[in-house]
Amino acid sequence: MSILVDQSTRLVTTGITGSEGTFHTLRNRDYGTQVVAGVTPGKGGQNVDGIPVFNTIAEAVDKQGANTAMIFVPPRFAADSILEAEEAGIELIIAITEGIPAHDELRAFQIISKNGRARLIGPNCPGVLSPGKANVGIIPAAFFKQGNVGVVSRSGTLTYQVGNELAQQGFGNSSIVGIGGDPVPGTDFIDVLTLFEADPETELIVMCGEIGGDAEERAADFIAAHVTKPVVAYIAGFTAPPGKQMGHAGAIVSGSHGTAAAKAAALEAKGVDVGRTPTEVAQLAMSKLGTPAN
Amino acid sequence: MDLLEYQGKMLFARHGVPVPSGRPARSVDEAVAAAEEIGYPCAVKAQVQIGGRGKLGGIKIAADAQQAREHAGAILGMDIRGLTVYELWIEGASQIASEYYAxxxxxxxxxxxxxxxxxxxxxxxxxxxxxxxxxxxxxHVDPLLGFQAFHGRRLAFEAGVDADVVRPVGEMLAKLYEVFISEEATLVEVNPLIITPEREVRALDAKVTLDNNSLFRHPENAELRDLSAEDPQERMAHDRGLTYVKLDGNIGILGNGAGLVMSTLDVVKGAGGEPANFLDAGGGSKADAIVSAVEVILSDPKVEAVLFNIFGGITRCDEVARGLIEAFELVKPQVPFVVRLDGTNDKQGRAILAQANLPGVYTEATMDAAAAKVVELAG
Incomplete structure (x- = not known):
């Protein structure tokens, strides 16, 4: 098993005809993901390396049975594309686009949660990889193999770093989920922890947080109350100065809130081990699960 | 983007939020002219993003032109907790019956x-x-419903404001919410919100943070500047579309992705080094972005060694390698570089670097080894 994406995923990419949209959609297909359609308004009827392009997401759903959408359109159009996917009945919307206006994100999130029929991952995230099954997004899949460690992270490249450290120790992954570094993630740590807790393949959960907000603190409370599987955490930004936005729109230390130290303390208080470097995370995973058999 | 008080108040005025009348000034003469126009007594206020600037001597009341001149002269150029005052806001002094917060x-x-x-x-x-x-x-307001009049009344009653100002305070909150939504702010704060002896409600201060990602829809806001908080390297990076935060150390850092760069700073610090900056070259870093990034990092004279930590997803390592070679041709760095490339097209990237054999460039296979090496080189 795995979570969110697998062999049943039928992917439509919005913004497929852009250079990045094309590049990563084809990489996802090469990995084995069933890519059934692309959408670019005005380019319906064309195809991208054999993938049919439609003018609307609704058409991609009707004609190709798409159930998962990858959003690759520029930031000013991204919320519109997310809502179009939602209205078309797409169940899983994975928004890669970085730089979406915060208020657009807030509205899109509120509408999706009110209607309750779709799950949004991201925006500003690297996507979801279930090794050996499907890759939706920009995660470099060659570094990861199937296994029993679930990874959830607010940061893309940090996910690869931590995932790679785990791979060096011989660990594989059930799924790797990038929830994104924006202020209003469609899916948060708690949602993904819930999915991993219920996933029989996942035996250990690695959670990568960063400064800003209180998502890690809330996750710590949730883990204590609802997660029986071992969890190892990593927090980026111990040396980040207060008041400076560190790249991600969500990564800012305001006053005494949102510091890496406070997050690590909150997690450790609930019995979650926190690695101080990505390498240490892999070592902690070893101490929980033992050296992987293969 | 954090606005200065006067920028926030000008934004407020556009949305009908009552503020004391005022004028910005960048010189003593401009300040006096503004004071003469507004009348006395007036407040001479330092424009820096620091709470409690009044207690630090950044706000003075002038009773006449001579005092306005003295205060403006004293406050302009003043250092308030590390920020230099370049701008003043001159506004009519307010009579205060009550001070609220909104x-x-x-x-x-x-x-x-x-x-x-x-x-x-x-x-x-x-x-x-x-x-x-x-x-x-x-x-909490449902953004799909918006802030309704009853929300304003409810908050005013719950906060226990004076009975005669429940309605106007509620209306004030509705206007602040309107500023928040239409200017796409992430913070609109008024402290103090005052009630005058005439029972008028006014915003005596303004603290507004705008969402950088929405500035394309607000060109007039995109042009606002805070000279006191601007660092020349940060300005240069911003103009080139890079995310750069200046720090105090001597090790220049470049990475891709905010989380990985933050982690790199932590690991370098853990190895005993002091990072000179945070620089996220961003997703899909192309060669020209790498050239720009190297220029920005090296424009800080404190930098004695540079660490490139790339784990490519959307970023392709061969692009990064080509960018680094181009940067070496253009900039001819005098400090050593440690480069760690992993991820998409990493083998091609490492091969390109090996072939170029750039002077003073060391490659390392892991983040920990790269951090240790750069700390050693920076001395």
Whole structure:
């Protein structure tokens, strides 16, 4: 098993005809993901390396049975594309686009949660990889193999770093989920922890947080109350100065809130081990699960 | 983007939020001219983003032109907790009967705007929240419904404002919410919100943070600047579309992706080094972005060694390698570079670097080894 994406995923990419949209959609297909359609308004009827392009997401759903959408359109159009996917009945919307206006994100999130029929991952995230099954997004899949460690992270490249450290120790992954570094993630740590807790393949959960907000603190409370599987955490930004936005729109230390130290303390208080470097995370995973058999 | 008080007040005025009339000034003469126009007594206020600037001598009341000149002269150029005062805001002095606090915050945890009101204005609201949380009335607003008149009344009653100003304070909150939504702010804060002896409600201060990602829809806001908070390297990086934060150390850092760069800073510090900056070259870093990034990093004279830490997803390592070679041709760095490339097209990237054999460039296979090496080289 795995979570969110697998062999049943039928992917439509919005913004497929852009250079990045094309590049990563084809990489996802090469990995084995069933890519059934692309959408670019005005380019319906064309195809991208054999993938049919439609003018609307609704058409991609009707004609190709798409159930998962990858959003690759520029930031000013991204919320519109997310809502179009939602209205078309797409169940899983994975928004890669970085730089979406915060208020657009807030509205899109509120509408999706009110209607309750779709799950949004991201925006500003690297996507979801279930090794050996499907890759939706920009995660470099060659570094990861199937296994029993679930990874959830607010940061893309940090996910690869931590995932790679785990791979060096011989660990594989059930799924790797990038929830994104924006202020209003469609899916948060708690949602993904819930999915991993219920996933029989996942035996250990690695959670990568960063400064800003209180998502890690809330996750710590949730883990204590609802997660029986071992969890190892990593927090980026111990040396980040207060008041400076560190790249991600969500990564800012305001006053005494949102510091890496406070997050690590909150997690450790609930019995979650926190690695101080990505390498240490892999070592902690070893101490929980033992050296992987293969 | 954090606005200065006067920029926030000008934004408020556009949305009908009552503010004392005022004028910005960048010189003593401009300040006096502004004071003459506004009349006396007037307040001469330092424009820096520091709470409590009044106590630090950054706000003075002038009774006449001579005092306006003296105060402006004293405050302009003053250093307030590390920030130099380049601009003043001259406004008519207000009579105060009561001081309240009001704000609209983008509450990430609740994923909704949060409106707050308290009668304990004029002081540090975080301290109030700590010692007497009940003194702050709070309400999450459904952004699809918007802020309604009854929300304003409810907050005003709950906060316990004077009965005769319940309605105008509620209306004020509605206007602040309107500023928050239409200017796409993540924070709109007024402390103090005052009631004058004539029972008028006014915003005596303004603290506004705008969402950088929405500035394309607000060209007039995109042009606002805070000279006191601007660092030349940060300005240069911003103009080139890079995310750069200047720090105090001597090791220049470049990475891709905010989380990985933050982690790199931590690992370098853990290895005994002091990072000179945070620089996220961003997703899909192309060769020209790498050239720009190298120029920005090396424009800080304190930098004695540079660490490139790339784990490519959307970024392709061969592009990064080509960018580095191009940067070496153009910039001819005098300091050593440690490069770690992993991820998409990493083998090609490493091969390109090996072939170029750039002077003073060391490659390392892991982040920990790369951090140790750069710390050693920086000395």
């Amino acid at each position: 704000s609209v915050v983008f509450d990430r945890g609740a994923k909704a705007p949060l409106v707050m009101l308290s009668t304990r204005g004029g002081m540090d609201i975080e301290a109030v929240a700590e010692e007497d949380p009940d003194a702050i009335a709070m309400l």
